Amino acid sequence: MHRYNDYELLYLISEQNEIALNIMYQKYIPLIKARIAAFRIKEHNREDFFQEGLFMLFRAITTYRTDSRKTFNKYFDMILQRHFIQLLRRESKHFYNVVLTDKIDYLKEEDAKEESYDxxxxxxxxxxxxxxxxxxxxxxxxxxxxxxxxxxxxxxxxxxxxxxxxxxxxxxxxxxxxxxxxx
The missing domain is CATH 1.10.10 (Arc Repressor Mutant, subunit A)
Known part of the structure; x- marks a missing residue:
């Protein structure tokens, strides 16, 4: 297997290369798990934090600027840690103890011009x-x-x-x- 550096992978991902995206995910899963362990996330929350970590990786991939002074690794780690801190703060304030309506509303039509998908x-x-x-x-x-x-x-x-x-x-x-x- 070829070893790519982050910049090569980011370039390939920008060219819509799914294999590069999968390599990037596999490369950073250990960091996500290490941060979950470092933050001492409770057992019942680990899967949620892992999924959030994957989202933060995707966000880092899409927002990272190659001309910045930070390496991608440091940039992603910073985003991940800040997001975990934010989630833990919300949890401690019982952010999720609210009542929602029973209706599912995943796909709001924000603009009549947008294509609609079933x-x-x-x-x-x-x-x-x-x-x-x-x-x-x-x-x-x-x-x-x-x-x-x-x-x-x-x-x-x-x-x-x-x-x-x-x-x-x-x-x-x-x-x-x-x-x-x-x-």
């Missing part, structure tokens, strides 16, 4: 963890967050986190499809 198409293009799939299935059946947490035997916060990741994944796929249509 939910099945978007779902087929997304990759969800097994937990996210269970949450999505129950949300599509109009279960409340609290009902889902009780049914799955997990904390309400975990369901909120999964719900948020699902929304972001769907929006990212929709944005990607919109971008491809413009080309």
């Amino acid at each position: 939910l099945d198409t978007l779902l087929s293009l997304c990759k969800f963890s097994p937990f996210e799939q269970k949450v999505l299935e129950l949300r599509l059946r109009n279960h409340s967050i609290k009902e889902i947490s009780e049914e799955l035997g997990c904390r309400v916060q975990q369901v909120y986190d999964a719900n948020d990741r699902i929304k972001r994944k769907l929006k990212a796929v929709k944005k990607s499809l919109d971008k491809k249509l413009q080309i």
